[in-house]
Amino acid sequence: MIEHLPVLAVAVSLLGSFTVVLTSLYTRKAGYPLSLSITFIQLVMAVVILMNINSGGAISYWLGGWRPPWGIEYRVDILGAYVLVIVTIFSFLATVYARKTVEKEIDPEKQPYFYTLWLLLVSGMAGVAVTGDLFNLFVFLEIASLATYALIAMAGKRALIASFNYLVLGAVGISFYLLGTAFLYAATGTLNMLDARALLTLIYDSRIVQLSFVFYFIGLAMKMALFPFHVWQPNAYEHSPSAVTVIISTALAKVNAYALFRLIFSVYTVKFFQNYGTIFELTAIVASAGIIAGSVLAIMERSLKKMLAYSSVANVGYIVLAFTLGKWGIYAAAAHLLNHSLMKAALFMVAGGFIYRLGVRRIDELEGLGRAMPLSSAAFAMAAVSMIGIPPSAGFVTKLFILLASLDTGRFVFIAVMIASSLLSLVYFWRVIEILYMKGHRERMDELPASMLYPALIMGVLSILAGILWFFSIDILDEIVIALGVV
Amino acid sequence: MVDILGYYNYWGFVILLAIGLYGALACENLFKKMVGLSIFQTAIFLLFISIADVGTFETLGLKSGTAPIFWEEIHEYRYVNPVPHVLVLTGIVVAAATLAVGLALIIRIYREYGTLNEEELRWEL
Numbered sequence: 001m002i003e004h005l006p007v008l009a010v011a012v013s014l015l016g017s018f019t020v021v022l023t024s025l026y027t028r029k030a031g032y033p034l035s036l037s038i039t040f041i042q043l044v045m046a047v048v049i050l051m052n053i054n055s056g057g058a059i060s061y062w063l064g065g066w067r068p069p070w071g072i073e074y075r076v077d078i079l080g081a082y083v084l085v086i087v088t089i090f091s092f093l094a095t096v097y098a099r100k101t102v103e104k105e106i107d108p109e110k111q112p113y114f115y116t117l118w119l120l121l122v123s124g125m126a127g128v129a130v131t132g133d134l135f136n137l138f139v140f141l142e143i144a145s146l147a148t149y150a151l152i153a154m155a156g157k158r159a160l161i162a163s164f165n166y167l168v169l170g171a172v173g174i175s176f177y178l179l180g181t182a183f184l185y186a187a188t189g190t191l192n193m194l195d196a197r198a199l200l201t202l203i204y205d206s207r208i209v210q211l212s213f214v215f216y217f218i219g220l221a222m223k224m225a226l227f228p229f230h231v232w233q234p235n236a237y238e239h240s241p242s243a244v245t246v247i248i249s250t251a252l253a254k255v256n257a258y259a260l261f262r263l264i265f266s267v268y269t270v271k272f273f274q275n276y277g278t279i280f281e282l283t284a285i286v287a288s289a290g291i292i293a294g295s296v297l298a299i300m301e302r303s304l305k306k307m308l309a310y311s312s313v314a315n316v317g318y319i320v321l322a323f324t325l326g327k328w329g330i331y332a333a334a335a336h337l338l339n340h341s342l343m344k345a346a347l348f349m350v351a352g353g354f355i356y357r358l359g360v361r362r363i364d365e366l367e368g369l370g371r372a373m374p375l376s377s378a379a380f381a382m383a384a385v386s387m388i389g390i391p392p393s394a395g396f397v398t399k400l401f402i403l404l405a406s407l408d409t410g411r412f413v414f415i416a417v418m419i420a421s422s423l424l425s426l427v428y429f430w431r432v433i434e435i436l437y438m439k440g441h442r443e444r445m446d447e448l449p450a451s452m453l454y455p456a457l458i459m460g461v462l463s464i465l466a467g468i469l470w471f472f473s474i475d476i477l478d479e480i481v482i483a484l485g486v487v
Numbered sequence: 488m489v490d491i492l493g494y495y496n497y498w499g500f501v502i503l504l505a506i507g508l509y510g511a512l513a514c515e516n517l518f519k520k521m522v523g524l525s526i527f528q529t530a531i532f533l534l535f536i537s538i539a540d541v542g543t544f545e546t547l548g549l550k551s552g553t554a555p556i557f558w559e560e561i562h563e564y565r566y567v568n569p570v571p572h573v574l575v576l577t578g579i580v581v582a583a584a585t586l587a588v589g590l591a592l593i594i595r596i597y598r599e600y601g602t603l604n605e606e607e608l609r610w611e612l
Contacts, residue, residue, distance in 0.1 A: 142581045161608050164592045171585050186538040
């Protein structure tokens with residue numbers, strides 16, 4: 001049974017998405033309960049996979065029984081299982097959160113189709129986490145992206161333009177990924193990641209191989225909104241339905257970062273980059289520029305959701321920077337995949353909640369809400385404090401690992417980048433906290449509905465306590481580093 | 488000269504790639520952007536089809552492009568690797584889906600704003 005779980009984790013939501021369309025012929029109400037139960041089943045499957053991999057190697061599943069270098073292989077190692085758990089946790093919580101916002105923001109006739117696309121998105125993301133095939137990864141990324149374009153556009157009006165801009169840049173990005181695959185296939189003749197890894201060791205010198213990585217990097221950088229390619233992202237986050245912002249800023253952004261993670265460490269491997277240090281140098285410079293630029297743009301932004309979007313640009317920079325910083329960098333990158341999702345989930349859930357209750361989008365309109373909605377504001381404040389990086393919060397864990405990585409590799413300039421970015425994030429998050437708690441006055445009003453409040457509160461509390469939790473579960477990160485063969 | 492002309496399909500790939508990328512990113516009309524995107528994707532399919540021809544990459548001394556069904560056959564025989572063709576088939580489906588979503592968005596944008604000019608739409612955001 002256990003060896004079938006990787007494919008089942010993808011298949012349940014894929015089948016579920018079509019089931020929602022069929023049920024919509026009879027009732028409009030089936031979408032939400034179906035999505036909720038399916039994402040929960042996926043979460044259970046992901047946890048079972050993670051528990052079983054802890055005790056040994058990787059789960060390999062041959063689709064259709066074809067042997068791996070030729071057939072498509074689903075291969076879940078500890079990193080894949082870890083990302084699958086992240087994807088399913090945040091998909092589940094975002095689904096819980098989605099109910100009320102969807103009722104308010106989406107036309108009743110279109111609600112079943114919203115959940116259809118929602119499950120399709122979840123299925124695409126789960127697929128990226130489990131697949132061991134480069135072309136299959138492309139297909140799953142495209143499934144997730146196409147569902148996202150349509151989901152963003154469902155908010156109507158401005159969201160249409162935001163969605164179209166995302167579609168053009170996203171499609172160009174994913175085509176660059178395909179171009180990279182073409183070059184890699186031309187050089188190695190294989191699409192299987194494990195096979196490609198072995199074959200590549202002989203031809204690191206080949207220009208075709210080097211170029212293929214550059215294409216992969218550009219493509220995935222466009223998808224995950226790394227600094228110079230981030231232009232689509234703030235508008236897409238700002239105008240999409242609240243629930244969609246939550247899922248794409250947490251799960252989808254991490255899945256794209258994971259794809260690059262997988263390519264760098266499982267396909268090209270660290271040896272390739274040791275031969276061509278300049279690629280890593282350039283990557284680190286681009287990522288550092290992204291960290292600083294994202295933070296500065298966030299300070300200048302007046303809309304709450306756009307400010308959080310620019311903060312995501314900076315945080316994607318952290319993940320990519322961490323890739324280049326050796327063993328401790330992998331600790332930082334892997335931990336930040338979860339940490340950043342925890343914090344951004346709470347922040348975007350509350351930001352969406354303010355829009356739901358009051359229709360306020362600008363930061364200066366939040367005056368007095370700290371007293372008017374204490375629990376919701378507390379969730380926001382906890383995640384904001386964590387973003388700044390006060391121990392023992394989630395943001396602190398990442399920054400600690402990056403500090404260790406910089407000291408270990410002797411590249412002290414990144415410590416300066418990190419401190420600068422922490423100070424900048426102090427500026428832009430403190431501004432929000434100040435307006436929430438210290439300015440203006442409002443009468444006490446109803447908190448957010450329970451289905452929106454509790455996911456946000458759980459994420460907020462977890463992001464504060466993440467440092468303690470990581471202290472007890474650090475062996476997952478140890479195993480990821482060992483499984484990637486970096487040490 | 489013959490060498491350069493002999494790679495005509497790769498030249499086609501490069502030229503189409505450049506035209507498509509320019510169209511997708513620089514054109515102001517949203518519909519032209521979609522056309523550019525399609526050309527860009529088609530260029531990549533042309534590359535896939537080109538590398539399916541095994542003779543081209545034998546110089547690397549790799550088993551590249553060996554078709555699974557002919558695994559044990561002699562290598563002098565010139566055949567075409569079927570895998571990239573299958574990939575292109577999947578790629579075309581994906582490209583068609585992207586095009587469909589893009590055009591559907593264009594129709595809704597035109598109904599909403601009455602224009603497809605990127606500059607004019609930028610002020611709406």
